[in-house]
Amino acid sequence: MIHDTGPLLALDVGEREATTADIDTIQERYIGGRGVATRLAHERIPFDADPLGPENRLVFTTGPMQASTMSFTGRMNCTGISPLTDGLLSSNAGGFMSRNFVDTGYGAVEIAGQSDELLAIHVRDDGVEFEPVPDLAGATVPETVDYLEAEHGIGSDRTAVIGPAGENEVRFASIMTSEERAFGRGGLGAVMGAKNVKAITVGGDADRGIEIDATQNEVHREAATADDIMKRQGTVAVMELANEVEGLPSYYFSERQFEGVDGIDGAAVEEKKYKKGTCSACAFACKLPTKDEAAGVETEGPEFEVAMAFGSNSGVDDIVEVMKSNELCDRYGLDAISAGNTVAAYLAANDAFGDTDLIHETVEKIARREGVGDILAEGIDRVHDDLGVENWSVKGMDFAAHEGRVLHGQGLSYAVANRGADHMYATFYSVEYPLVDEEQALEPSGTLGKADTLVHRENLMALNDSGVVCKFSRSYMNPDRYERLFDADMADLLAVGDRVVTLERHFNNQRGFDRADDRLPYDLPDLDRALDEYYDRRGWEDGVVPDEALPDDYGATAVEG
Template structure:
């Protein structure tokens, strides 16, 4: 089996010291990325840790495919205990940092402890430098990147930085890389801020010696030549379909379709796209650099989830307004999905849907914890009572755009996902719309009989996050290609994903999570019986916990 190569670098921020250790055994069992990050976190983070405390760790990790030169491999992973969900969480980001990270020669880099002053950590293949940057206190993401380029010649593609939201412990603060790509969901930017780290940079000339099979170029050629709507419209291309099936959350989840959809759909985004956008080595180029010259707005996106959160869910039908919200979140360092949904909750409480001036003002207030922003920075789960609105979250994480009240398997996926109501944990929506061939499709109605498919998809997504392979490679990656790329049986590769999901669940069980947390704010048919099917498929106990006897060794 092909796995990552290189030692673990531990950066002790309290002591201002570093050390390395070999983790070959972990790499062999977990490949890299999310799997390795999860295993390291499970071993090294106390189960009772305060997410914003010094004992929490942030683990950055790549996978073996970052040694490839094929499409869908420009991504990497970050793992830690989330201040939003209070559970172990991995976040995945695209862009161009992954190969700069791999050039350091490390398979994983973890931050532990807490610096007594604001620092940027510079990781090189031959050194680690702690740079005090008190003048960057409160700096936006672009301001921090401008400093790094002006003072050190370090480009944005080498960086992972936070904005004021991370410094101010906004529970859905993101870590930004390549300027506009985010380790977004779950608030790991607040963890980095709590450690007093403004940024971390990576560079070197020591890439891992990993031999990737030549068939990688078959995938690359197909990605380059495919005529795919995502190349023009990204994920927002699915918005019209979602609206047609009554599956587009609107007006803070109170409605499921949006009359103004044409103002924020794929065609609207495409009309503002001014060039191609991609991630490292990827010919698929599904990103969305957008611009509106009349209003002076330039950003990347919005993708579907953000167009929902700041668009239909906030009662906004103008794509440029959504672009501006998206740009604000990137600049301030916040997950635009959670920020948008939280703002939508506030708009609901104020009877102010569609008030774009209030929306943009509120985004700024959240990032700086000013006025009502201090309340909203806690996230919907913690502030919904104060607002007098419903709690549209699972395990503290607010919902993505794919509507579980229509796509019932996706609803079940939201409930059981260790990360909460996040669509990428299993991407079950793709088989229910469906966005896959007919022989892989599943009827959207009902929850029973879907557990086995859900488990396989969770395992496959965890494998992708460990590889690391983009989840939008689904039209190009077959079981046979996984086997060739990773030199392993497909079932053995899925077992890597299963071990990862199980360790996440076990960690969260030790923090008090059980069946009661696998819940939804709405009813689905035969939901409790479907939970039983899911636990049985995972060989977990019927209370949603992992038996100690089944823990991976």
């Protein structure tokens, strides 16, 4: 099986120490990316660690596909305990950092401890530097990127930085890379802020010696030549369909259609797109550089989830106003989905839907924890009672745009996902709209009989995140291509995904998660029976991983050195 290589670089920012360790056995069984990071976190983070305390760790990883020139591989992973969900969580970012990370020669970089002063950490193949950067306190993401370029000649493609939101430990703060791409959902930017680390930079000339099958060329060629609407409109292309099937969350989830959808849909975004946007080595180019000269706004996006959160869910029907919200989140380092949904909850509490001045003002207050922003920075799960609104979250994470009240398998997926209400954990919506071939499609109604498909998709997404392969490759990847690229049987590859999901669940079980957390704020038909089907398929007992279901390497010390 093709897998990542290179040692673990463990950085203790409190002691300013850098050590390396052999992680070959982990890489052989978990490939790279989310898999390797999850196995490392499970072994090295105490089960009772405070997400914002020194014992929590951030683990950055890439995978073997970053040694290829294939489209859909310009991504990397970050893992730690989420301050939003209180469980183990992995976040995935695109952009251009992944291959620069590979050039350091390390298979994983782990940040532990807590610094007594604000730091930038520079990781290269020839050493590590801990640079005090007190003058960057409170700096925005662009200001931090500009400093690194001016003082060190380090471009944004080699950086992972936080803005004021991360420093202020907003529970849905993101880590930004390539300036506008985010390790977004779950608040790992707050973990980085709690460690007093403002930026991490990477670079070097190392070669991991991984060779990828020529199948990479087939995928790349098809991605380059395909006529796909996502190349023009990104993920927001699905908004019109979602609205048609009454599956577009609107007015803080109180409605499922939005009368102003034409102002924020794919066509509206495409009108503001002014050039192609992509990730490293990707010819698919589905990103959305947008601008409006009259309003003086330039950003990347919004994608569908953000157009929902700051658009329909906030009662806003003007794409330029949504672009402004998106740009503010990138500037301050906020997950735009959670920021938008939290603002929507505030608007609902104050009968202020559509008030764009209030929306933009509130985003800034959240990032700086000023006034009402200090309360909203805790996220919907912690503040819904104070606001007098419903708790639209699962395991502390607020909902993505794909509507589980219409796509019932997606609703089941939200309930059981270890990350909470995150659409990317299984991308189950794709088989229920459907966005896949007819033979793969499922009826959207009903939860029973969908457990096998859900488990398969969770395992497949975990495999992609370990590879690392973008999930939008679904039309270009098939079992044969996976087998040739990774030099392994598909069953063995999916078993890697199963181990990852199981270890995440087991870690969270040790933190008190069980069946009671696999719940939704709305009713779905036969949900309890569907949960039983899912647990039975996984070999779990009421949402808890028994010892006999753990991977056979559980308990072994796999980090050497």
